[in-house]
Amino acid sequence: xxxxxxxxxxxxxxxxxxxxxxxxxxxxxxxxxxxxxxxxxxxxxxxxxxxxxxxxxxxxxxxxxxxxxxxxxxxxxxxxxxxxxxxxxxxxxxxxxxxxxxxxxxxxxxxxxxxxxxxxxxxxxxxxxxxxxxxxxxxxxxxxxxxxxxxxxxxxxxxxxxxxxxxxxxxxxxxxxxxxxxxxxxxxxxxxxxxxxxxxxxxxxxxxxxxxxxxxxxxxxxxxxxxxxxxxxxxxxxxxxxxxxxxxxxxxxxxxxxxxxxxxxxxxxxxxxxxxxxxxxxxxxxxxxxxxxxxxxxxxxxxxxxxxxxxxxxxxxxxxxxxxxxxxxx
Amino acid sequence: xxxxxxxxxxxxxxxxxxxxxxxxxxxxxxxxxxxxxxxxxxxxxxxxxxxxxxxxxxxxxxxxxxxxxxxxxxxxxxxxxxxxxxxxxxxxxxxxxxxxxxxxxxxxxxxxxxxxxxxxxxxxxxxxxxxxxxxxxxxxxxxxxxxxxxxxxxxxxxxxxxxxxxxxxxxxxxxxxxxxxxxxxxxxxxxxxxxxxxxxxxxxxxxxxxxxxxxxxxxxxxxxxxxxxxxxxxxxxxxxxxxxxxxxxxxxxxxxxxxxxxxxxxxxxxxxx
Numbered sequence: 234x235x236x237x238x239x240x241x242x243x244x245x246x247x248x249x250x251x252x253x254x255x256x257x258x259x260x261x262x263x264x265x266x267x268x269x270x271x272x273x274x275x276x277x278x279x280x281x282x283x284x285x286x287x288x289x290x291x292x293x294x295x296x297x298x299x300x301x302x303x304x305x306x307x308x309x310x311x312x313x314x315x316x317x318x319x320x321x322x323x324x325x326x327x328x329x330x331x332x333x334x335x336x337x338x339x340x341x342x343x344x345x346x347x348x349x350x351x352x353x354x355x356x357x358x359x360x361x362x363x364x365x366x367x368x369x370x371x372x373x374x375x376x377x378x379x380x381x382x383x384x385x386x387x388x389x390x391x392x393x394x395x396x397x398x399x400x401x402x403x404x405x406x407x408x409x410x411x412x413x414x415x416x417x418x419x420x421x422x423x424x425x426x427x428x429x430x431x432x433x434x435x436x437x438x439x440x441x442x443x444x445x446x447x448x449x450x451x452x453x454x455x456x457x458x459x460x461x462x463x464x465x466x467x468x469x470x471x472x473x474x475x476x477x478x479x480x481x482x483x484x485x486x487x488x489x490x491x492x493x494x495x496x497x498x499x500x501x502x503x504x505x506x507x508x509x510x511x512x513x514x515x516x517x518x519x520x521x522x523x524x525x526x527x528x529x530x531x532x533x534x535x536x537x538x539x540x541x542x543x544x545x546x547x548x549x550x551x552x553x554x555x556x557x558x559x560x561x562x563x
Numbered sequence: 564x565x566x567x568x569x570x571x572x573x574x575x576x577x578x579x580x581x582x583x584x585x586x587x588x589x590x591x592x593x594x595x596x597x598x599x600x601x602x603x604x605x606x607x608x609x610x611x612x613x614x615x616x617x618x619x620x621x622x623x624x625x626x627x628x629x630x631x632x633x634x635x636x637x638x639x640x641x642x643x644x645x646x647x648x649x650x651x652x653x654x655x656x657x658x659x660x661x662x663x664x665x666x667x668x669x670x671x672x673x674x675x676x677x678x679x680x681x682x683x684x685x686x687x688x689x690x691x692x693x694x695x696x697x698x699x700x701x702x703x704x705x706x707x708x709x710x711x712x713x714x715x716x717x718x719x720x721x722x723x724x725x726x727x728x729x730x731x732x733x734x735x736x737x738x739x740x741x742x743x744x745x746x747x748x749x750x751x752x753x754x755x756x757x758x759x760x761x762x763x764x765x766x767x768x769x770x771x772x773x774x775x776x777x778x779x780x781x782x783x784x785x786x787x788x789x790x791x792x793x794x795x796x797x798x799x800x801x802x803x804x805x806x807x808x809x810x811x812x813x814x815x816x817x818x819x820x821x822x823x824x825x826x827x828x829x830x831x832x833x834x835x836x
Contacts, residue, residue: 293676314679321674323673324670328671332605341678344679346591
């Protein structure tokens with residue numbers, strides 16, 4: 234049954250997807266395309282619909298409207314080839330605590346209907362890759378949180394899927410485990426895997442993704458490369474805390490021309506804190522120089538990328554917290 | 564793939580849509596049953612307690628209630644054992660629902676449902692593994708029964724048939740328990756929801772006492788209760804007395820109906836869970 238097509242199918246193609254749980258609308262007409270061999274970061278707060286999107290793409294949930302295709306297969310009409318094409322790693326480590334790491338992976342391999350020897354060989358390979366060989370024959374119950382998450386990711390790769398769906402893969406991980414996981418995602422992309430990764434951290438999407446889709450209330454409200462997105466949002470944020478809070482008012486005007494067009498220097502006098510949205514690459518050095526010149530002592534200085542909240546504030550004019558919705562989707 | 568539509572991955576194309584071959588479904592069920600058994604074996608204290616509970620029931624009824632219950636010509640222990648075997652089979656089936664809710668909570672069910680396997684394989688694997696555990700429990704219990712005076716008199720084939728009937732019963736109740744678990748979706752609720760209906764079902768039956776002393780409506784209920792039918796069939800097959808053919812036919816009819824109702828319900832609940 235060969236069908237001859239010139240272009241390979243789009244790895245992930247979502248059109249006008251809607252999902253409602255009772256009265257709560259989790260997705261409200263979401264559309265998305267991911268190019269082969271790239272990482273798409275789906276960025277949004279709790280309750281934005283990120284997990285629902287993953288559940289539809291992994292055939293766990295039927296949409297009430299719209300279509301979703303993975304490698305050209307419709308997730309509702311033809312779920313089996315979709316499941317063959319995806320690897321899913323969720324927010325929780327979905328592995329059996331009572332079994333060893335190796336047993337968990339061998340079982341997954343067997344469920345891809347690999348012959349026993351092949352399942353065993355592949356489990357060994359994946360364990361090696363994720364640096365779990367030493368712990369392979371220990372029960373997962375004895376693993377650290379980071380190891381469990383690595384094993385979970387390893388399990389999702391056992392079938393060598395061309396499309397990987399990662400639902401907040403680093404939530405709850407310590408910084409070191411997070412770095413390790415990032416390195417693995419980079420590697421997988423370099424090998425040609427297409428990755429959809431949901432996250433609440435702009436930093437993470439920026440670090441891993443070629444394109445970012447910002448979702449809010451079940452739709453994509455902005456999409457582009459990390460650079461485009463950040464350019465739209467503006468700017469890095471410079472936070473300065475002065476040694477003497479009393480000098481805050483005097484310090485603020487000195488930094489006025491460093492502030493990005495249309496923004497002003499924020500001054501919190503009782504705390505002695507100044508917040509400036511900056512665009513110049515040398516903004517921190519320049520600020521320090523000017524303050525020092527006037528004899529104003531700086532206690533701490535920090536240059537941060539805009540947070541998801543900053544992105545949201547710019548795109549929607551409100552912050553990310555909508556606890557009622559997040560609660561209902563738990 | 565012009566000639567062979569079945570691939571090694573157990574998928575077959577049919578009317579433009581990929582499906583799993585029955586052989587693949589069976590193979591997946593076996594892999595998942597093995598997973599479940601291996602997990603159970605890693606919890607030895609759990610196994611010990613699941614053996615102890617029915618043994619305590621045997622001893623309690625044999626030595627505490629036994630003397631006060633009149634079972635006519637049949638000794639109470641011979642009357643009791645078929646009943647308590649069936650009760651154990653029903654109680655053992657409750658594990659299925661509780662276990663499934665645990666897997667739902669840990670995200671394992673989502674992982675399994677996102678793999679290229681039949682969803683029924685997850686349920687079949689689970690119920691098959693629980694059945695095997697129940698076989699072990701029953702063997703331990705029957706051994707204890709023999710120690711305290713249980714003396715089955717039926718020929719070997721009848722004893723075998725009785726055992727098979729009990730296992731089928733246990734398997735069917737595993738599906739009911741699975742359906743309850745998948746509907747309530749929480750281990751604690753699954754546990755209490757399971758026991759609520761199982762106690763009246765097993766006690767308002769001929770499992771522990773003859774039904775003829777029960778008041779009218781209770782007696783009506785207990786005489787049509789599938790537990791009574793299975794117990795009476797097992798008694799007839801194992802220790803003689805009233806012929807087993809009638810109750811056995813009634814029991815099989817019940818089991819067929821329950822399977823036809825609860826397997827689709829369970830599969831549907833699993834899809835939605």
